[in-house]
Amino acid sequence: MNAPVKPSKLIKGATGDWEMVIGLEIHAQVNSHAKLFSGSSTEFGGAPNSHVSLVDAAMPGMLPVINEECVKQAVRTGLGLNAQINRRSTFDRKNYFYPDLPQGYQISQYKSPIVGEGEVTIELADGETATVGIERLHLEQDAGKLVHDRNPSSTSVDLNRSGVALMEIVSKPDMRSSEQAQAYVSKLRTILRYLGTCDGDMEKGNLRADCNVSVRKPGDPLGTRCEIKNVNSIRFIGQAIDYEARRQIGILEDGGSIDQETRLYDPNKGETRSMRSKEEAHDYRYFPDPDLLPLEFSEDYVAALKAELPELPDEKKARFISAFGLSAYDAAVLVVERESAEFFETTLAGLADKARDGKLAANWVINELFGRLNKEGQDIASSPVSAAQMAAIIDLIGAGVISGKIAKDLFEIVWTEGGDPRALVEERGMKQVTDTGAIEKVVDDIIAANPDKVAQAQAKPALMGWFVGQVMKSSGGKANPQVVNDLLKSKLGI
Amino acid sequence: MTDLTSLTLAEARDGLATKSFTSVELTDAHLKAMEAARVLNAYVLETPDQARAMAQAADARLAKGEGGWLGGVPLGIKDLFATKGVRTTACSKILGNFVPPYESTVTAQLWRDGAVMLGKLNNDEFAMGSANETSFFGPVINPWRRDGSDVNLVPGGSSGGSASAVAAGLCLGATATDTGGSIRQPAAFAGIVGMKPTYGRCSRWGTVAFASSLDQAGPIARTVRDTAILMRSMAGYDPKDSTSVDREVPDYEAAIGKSVKGMKIGIPKEYRIDGMPGEIEKLWSEGAAQLKAAGAELVDVSLPHTKYALPAYYIVAPAEASSNLARYDGVRYGLRVPGRSISDMYENTRAEGFGAEVRRRVMIGTYVLSAGYYDAYYLRAQKVRTLIKRDFEECFAKGIHAILTPATPSAAFGIGEKGGADPIEMYLNDIFTVTVNMAGLPGIAVPAGKDAQGLPLGLQLIGRPFDEETLFSIGETIEQASGRFTPTKWWA
Numbered sequence: 001m002n003a004p005v006k007p008s009k010l011i012k013g014a015t016g017d018w019e020m021v022i023g024l025e026i027h028a029q030v031n032s033h034a035k036l037f038s039g040s041s042t043e044f045g046g047a048p049n050s051h052v053s054l055v056d057a058a059m060p061g062m063l064p065v066i067n068e069e070c071v072k073q074a075v076r077t078g079l080g081l082n083a084q085i086n087r088r089s090t091f092d093r094k095n096y097f098y099p100d101l102p103q104g105y106q107i108s109q110y111k112s113p114i115v116g117e118g119e120v121t122i123e124l125a126d127g128e129t130a131t132v133g134i135e136r137l138h139l140e141q142d143a144g145k146l147v148h149d150r151n152p153s154s155t156s157v158d159l160n161r162s163g164v165a166l167m168e169i170v171s172k173p174d175m176r177s178s179e180q181a182q183a184y185v186s187k188l189r190t191i192l193r194y195l196g197t198c199d200g201d202m203e204k205g206n207l208r209a210d211c212n213v214s215v216r217k218p219g220d221p222l223g224t225r226c227e228i229k230n231v232n233s234i235r236f237i238g239q240a241i242d243y244e245a246r247r248q249i250g251i252l253e254d255g256g257s258i259d260q261e262t263r264l265y266d267p268n269k270g271e272t273r274s275m276r277s278k279e280e281a282h283d284y285r286y287f288p289d290p291d292l293l294p295l296e297f298s299e300d301y302v303a304a305l306k307a308e309l310p311e312l313p314d315e316k317k318a319r320f321i322s323a324f325g326l327s328a329y330d331a332a333v334l335v336v337e338r339e340s341a342e343f344f345e346t347t348l349a350g351l352a353d354k355a356r357d358g359k360l361a362a363n364w365v366i367n368e369l370f371g372r373l374n375k376e377g378q379d380i381a382s383s384p385v386s387a388a389q390m391a392a393i394i395d396l397i398g399a400g401v402i403s404g405k406i407a408k409d410l411f412e413i414v415w416t417e418g419g420d421p422r423a424l425v426e427e428r429g430m431k432q433v434t435d436t437g438a439i440e441k442v443v444d445d446i447i448a449a450n451p452d453k454v455a456q457a458q459a460k461p462a463l464m465g466w467f468v469g470q471v472m473k474s475s476g477g478k479a480n481p482q483v484v485n486d487l488l489k490s491k492l493g494i
Numbered sequence: 495m496t497d498l499t500s501l502t503l504a505e506a507r508d509g510l511a512t513k514s515f516t517s518v519e520l521t522d523a524h525l526k527a528m529e530a531a532r533v534l535n536a537y538v539l540e541t542p543d544q545a546r547a548m549a550q551a552a553d554a555r556l557a558k559g560e561g562g563w564l565g566g567v568p569l570g571i572k573d574l575f576a577t578k579g580v581r582t583t584a585c586s587k588i589l590g591n592f593v594p595p596y597e598s599t600v601t602a603q604l605w606r607d608g609a610v611m612l613g614k615l616n617n618d619e620f621a622m623g624s625a626n627e628t629s630f631f632g633p634v635i636n637p638w639r640r641d642g643s644d645v646n647l648v649p650g651g652s653s654g655g656s657a658s659a660v661a662a663g664l665c666l667g668a669t670a671t672d673t674g675g676s677i678r679q680p681a682a683f684a685g686i687v688g689m690k691p692t693y694g695r696c697s698r699w700g701t702v703a704f705a706s707s708l709d710q711a712g713p714i715a716r717t718v719r720d721t722a723i724l725m726r727s728m729a730g731y732d733p734k735d736s737t738s739v740d741r742e743v744p745d746y747e748a749a750i751g752k753s754v755k756g757m758k759i760g761i762p763k764e765y766r767i768d769g770m771p772g773e774i775e776k777l778w779s780e781g782a783a784q785l786k787a788a789g790a791e792l793v794d795v796s797l798p799h800t801k802y803a804l805p806a807y808y809i810v811a812p813a814e815a816s817s818n819l820a821r822y823d824g825v826r827y828g829l830r831v832p833g834r835s836i837s838d839m840y841e842n843t844r845a846e847g848f849g850a851e852v853r854r855r856v857m858i859g860t861y862v863l864s865a866g867y868y869d870a871y872y873l874r875a876q877k878v879r880t881l882i883k884r885d886f887e888e889c890f891a892k893g894i895h896a897i898l899t900p901a902t903p904s905a906a907f908g909i910g911e912k913g914g915a916d917p918i919e920m921y922l923n924d925i926f927t928v929t930v931n932m933a934g935l936p937g938i939a940v941p942a943g944k945d946a947q948g949l950p951l952g953l954q955l956i957g958r959p960f961d962e963e964t965l966f967s968i969g970e971t972i973e974q975a976s977g978r979f980t981p982t983k984w985w986a
Contacts, residue, residue: 054596058821060589061576061598061700063735093817095863097840104820157825285863287872290707290814292736 009177010218013249019218020245021225022181022211023135023173024237026188027166028198029142029206030073036141036165037064037107044204048147048158056163058102063291070165071295073197074114074139075305077167080195080312081134083118085302089138091292095285099157100144108168110286113138114295120171120191121314122183123332132184133172142166167198173212173222178241182234185209186336190313194338208232213244215252223248224258228265228272240265244272316341324348324358333366339380340370343387350391357398364394368411389414392421405477406430433478436487439471442479443487446470454492461494498523499663503567503720506666510556510566517556517566521549521610524568528612528664530986531637536649536659538573538631539581540613548610555608562608564727570665572656573614574621575601575711576700580611584702585629586619588847589828598700599732600669600711607727612665616655619849620819621676621704624923626654627909628851636684636906637662637981641948644984647906650680650923656714657684661981667715667724671701673708674807675927678939681714682901682952685941685979687721687969688714690927692960693934694739697732705814706737708807708931717978718940718970722746725962741960749963754971755789757964760894764800765926767903774900774951777943781953782898784942784975785968795894797885800929802878807928808921809862809875815852816859822847854917883933890958896968899926901939901952930956938965942976950979 010017035042038055055062078085092110115137123129144162148155169188175181189207192198200207209232214225226248228240243265248258262281263272311319313335320331335341344365351357369390373383393410396402402410402425410430414421425431433439446467447454457463464485471484498520501509509515525542545568552566576582576594583589597605605611618628625648626634634654636647638661649658653670657680660668670677672690681688689712696711703709713724726747731740761782766775782792824830824843831842848856862871889897903925913920930937936959939952953972957965 057826059594059596059827060582060584060592060702060821061594061698063699065734065736095817095820097820097823097837099823099825099836102821102826104823105817283865285817285860285865285868287813287817287863287868290705290737291703 011215011245011249014253017218018215018245018249019176020178020241021173021214021216021222022175022178022241023225024171024175024181024184024212025210026169026171026185027208027210028077028169028192028200030070030139030165030167031197031199032067032069032073032165034067034069035163036067036070036139038163040163042164046160048156049160052159052162056102056159058104064107064289066292066295067165070139071114071297072305073165074137074167075297075302076195076309077169077192077197078115078118078137079302079306079309080191080197081115081118081120081137081169083134083137084116086112086114086116087297087299087302088112089114089295091289091295092286093289096282098143099155100146100159100162102144102159102162106141106143107289107292108140109138111288112294120184120187122180122187124179124183127328130174130180132174132180135170135172137167137169140166140168173214178238178245181211181241182238185234185237187313190336190338194310194312196310202232202234205232209237211237211241211244213241213248214258215245215248223252224260226258226261226263226272228263229275231265236265236267239267239270240272243270247272313341320362324354324362326359326362330362330366333370334362337380343380343383346387347390347394350388350395351398352395353398357394360398361391361394365390368408372415384416384418385411385414389421396421396425400432400480401425402430402432403477403481406432429478431478432480433475436483439475439479439483440487442471442474443467443484443491446474447491457492458494464488464492464494467492497663499527501666502717503666503715503723504717507564507567507723510561513556517549517552517568517610518546520566521545521568521612524612524663524665527662527986528659531662531664533985534635534637534658534662534664535632536616536634536655536662536664537570537613538583538585538616538629538655541580541611544580545610545612548605552608552610562606564604564723565608566610567608567666568610568612569604569724570612570615570656570659570668571601572617572653572669572671574617574671574702575669576702577601577611577614580614582614582702583630584620585617585631586822586847586849586852587630587829588822588843592828594700596700599697599734600701600728602700603727603730604669604724609727615653615659615668618652618654618676619852620702620815621652621671621673621709622815622851622855623651624675624679624920625907625909625912626651626680628849630849633909634658635909637983637985638683638685638906638949639981639984643947646909647949648683648909650683650902650906652676653680653688653714657681657686657688660684660714660716661686662983662985667713667720669711669728670714671704671709671711672927672931673704673710673811674931675924677712677714678927678937678952678954679902679923681939682941682950682954683906685950685952685981686714686716687718687938687940687973688712689721689725689938689962689965690930690936691725691729691962692739692936693931694737695729695936695960695962697730697735697738699732699734703818705811706818707814708811710931718938718966718973719747719750721938722750722966739960744963746963746966749966750970752967753789754785754968757790757895757968758793758893759785759790759968760793760795760889760897762795762797762800762889762897762899764797765899767925770900771904773945774903777951777953778898778900781942781972781976784972785898788971788975790968793894795889795892795897797882797889797897797929799878799881799885803882803929803932804921804925806875806878806882807924807932808858809871810879810932812855812859813863813872814859816856816863819848819852819856851917879932882929886933886935886956895958895964897956899954899956901926901954905945905947905949905951926954930954935959936962936965938962938969940969940972940976941979942972944979
């Protein structure tokens with residue numbers, strides 16, 4: 001399954017156009033209280049070696065026991081990726097020596113992963129969509145951490161992360177630009193966060209990517225790839241891929257060839273550098289872990305987990321568009337973060353007339369609230385304006401009680417002072433004037449005082465706006481704009 | 495008073511219950527015997543203070559009538575079992591003075607039932623060996639000697655300390671482990687009884703791993719009944735071991751004395767190997783005749799893949815061992831030999847910490863799992879394993895209750911006599927026992943006679959999965975017919 005490539009995605013080289021081919025391996029830390037094979041806590045930031053059991057430290061005679069919650073999280077994730085759930089999978093040992101790996105092997109799933117093929121739909125800024133295939137998802141243990149700066153002559157080991165469950169999600173080589181790769185990681189992160197199976201926190205290393213990059217002339221067979229290990233931000237993923245593709249094109253255009261190797265991205269220098277060549281690659285001597293039985297579950301087990309899945313971003317977006325007439329762009333903005341979507345849904349739930357005001361609510365949540373939060377550097381969880389307050393403001397606009405302009409003032413008051421928007425409108429006399437008699441008097445006064453403007457407006461109806469402005473000004477912004485318009489039109493005869 | 499160390503475990507248990515003697519007296523008698531028998535090198539660590547404290551506690555419970563299944567019975571513990579607060583080394587230098595802060599499930603169950611720990615028993619390093627000559631603490635000596643000879647003999651391995659201690663009266667029973675014959679072969683060499691239970695019957699949690707898919711703990715004792723008594727405490731489901739089986743533990747002792755009348759005993763022709771000594775052949779046919787006399791029916795059976803078992807075993811077991819022993823790297827516990835780099839430290843530590851046989855098996859295991867060799871060796875060995883298992887299944891499906899074979903191809907041999915030039919000579923000791931581990935079945939070794947030089951020889955019975963009871967019944971029939979075997983005391 002290859003995503004369609006637009007000509008603009010090709011890279012111009014001295015010898016013609018080049019196409020990059022990208023596949024990603026995402027390591028996502030499973031959201032769980034305990035580690036994959038031991039009861040130790042997975043909490044971040046404990047004192048070094050404070051979350052280490054006898055199993056995690058690989059004491060003699062210790063045995064792994066699978067944590068069922070981690071299995072459920074992997075199945076949920078597989079379902080969220082529209083993937084094949086393998087009802088029988090096995091654990092293998094990946095053998096290598098390193099001080100952060102106490103057992104001398106990592107327990108992983110090599111031959112039979114828990115999740116098979118699936119797919120993710122990605123969207124780019126220009127509205128382009130593409131499908132990225134998922135090759136597999138498997139469960140494995142994280143390693144510990146080496147600490148080099150505690151002592152000048154020795155290295156310390158912190159095993160808090162040792163044995164924490166990871167999901168390795170392997171994509172097919174379906175991406176053709178760094179933007180697509182970034183969109184894929186963002187989308188995957190959104191899905192994981194909706195599912196609650198990974199918090200997606202890249203700063204803490206809870207989501208990181210190994211990027212496989214190769215280049216070729218369009219239509220040629222796949223080129224030799226390099227793997228850039230452990231890239232931990234979406235921005236760096238883009239930079240690393242672009243740098244690497246350019247590097248490979250440079251070598252090939254100079255008549256060289258690409259060595260298959262593992263590389264590291266240095267964000268300070270903005271370049272990748274070799275970590276180890278294919279010849280130096282470990283022979284991991286994978287074999288089935290004899291301490292663990294195959295992982296088996298029934299169709300009902302999967303069905304029960306499927307039934308509990310939350311609505312995922314793609315479905316939610318489609319619903320927002322069809323039920324409330326939201327634009328695709330607005331709907332996409334609202335669903336990108338689960339918390340934002342939840343805020344919007346709570347706002348919707350508080351509306352008196354959802355069908356009428358859904359679209360208005362989307363505009364207000366996106367433009368006023370998200371805009372303000374962004375400006376103030378706050379996130380939705382700490383929003384000073386609650387969804388209920390937001391709904392009340394939108395209700396007041398929708399019902400014609402206040403104008404959009406007054407609503408902005410009201411929003412400001414609620415943001416800074418808090419309070420019930422409905423009561424505020426009453427107390428502070430912010431209600432819109434819809435009494436035709438009262439407005440008519442103001443209209444008449446202004447027409448009478450400005451005969452020259454009347455003549456101009458009658459000649460050029462667009463100038464009626466001046467009158468609207470005057471009426472609104474003298475009513476303190478509270479006159480219903482529709483009533484004002486109607487009255488002016490009839491009185492001016494335009 | 496009779497010598498308390500010459501009692502069977504069952505007799506001692508009954509004596510404690512009737513207050514003929516106390517656990518402290520019984521324990522002291524054994525501690526004294528251990529001290530006098532240090533030349534055998536059966537124990538690598540004696541724990542007299544702990545033993546007396548446990549015995550006193552047992553006596554207090556016995557006085558209240560709450561002694562427990564093994565109340566006050568002193569036992570020896572193979573050094574492969576982690577014992578909380580008591581040095582546990584698997585008889586390897588690499589574990590140094592490792593003192594585990596945890597107790598293995600099997601030993602915890604023995605203490606739960608009131609048993610007393612006398613000390614830790616010698617074994618081949620990481621249970622790799624068939625003569626108990628690879629131990630960092632030196633070889634164990636068999637209490638048996640050839641008639642008129644003062645040549646020291648091996649007790650077999652890897653549970654050589656367990657076998658030697660039980661045969662010499664240095665404990666009433668012992669824990670042991672069996673990966674390819676490490677319970678049954680030493681039991682046969684020492685004229686006593688050893689039971690390797692069905693894989694999954696006893697928890698592996700807290701037992702130093704050799705080859706995870708083959709390792710199984712079991713008892714060694716002087717009689718079939720004693721072995722059955724110990725099994726009841728050692729067996730049981732453990733949620734901490736994913737391969738342990740959730741199945742009720744029967745009262746194995748109730749199987750003792752049950753008639754074998756009408757049982758079908760399989761005699762596998764493939765176990766009649768080339769060059770098998772005539773006295774092994776004779777022992778085997780006499781054992782069969784004893785069972786026939788007791789009313790059992792003898793049936794010729796075929797286990798066609800038997801000849802591939804030993805080579806396949808020496809691929810599977812080292813492969814798992816090479817991975818299981820990777821944790822002994824000098825980083826967190828045990829021996830650390832410094833080096834200029836981390837790789838140097840690993841190499842120095844493991845070169846100095848592991849003995850020659852362990853290094854050999856780690857290298858074999860690493861080789862057979864390597865890229866390009868995996869399919870030819872490991873995968874093929876696993877296929878052989880499946881075929882061996884199927885052989886047994888087909889045999890049992892024909893109504894066979896148990897299979898009778900010799901336990902070992904010879905009696906005990908001299909220390910340093912075998913395997914010096916060719917390790918395969920030593921590996922051949924396991925030829926009758928490895929099939930049972932490969933198939934995950936229960937097997938018992940029961941003494942059945944002596945060779946021309948007066949050394950004990952054993953027979954092996956192989957049972958259906960989780961049918962240890964039938965093996966106890968048949969084993970006791972052979973024991974009744976053959977009598978018991980006790981070495982002449984030369985060491986004290």
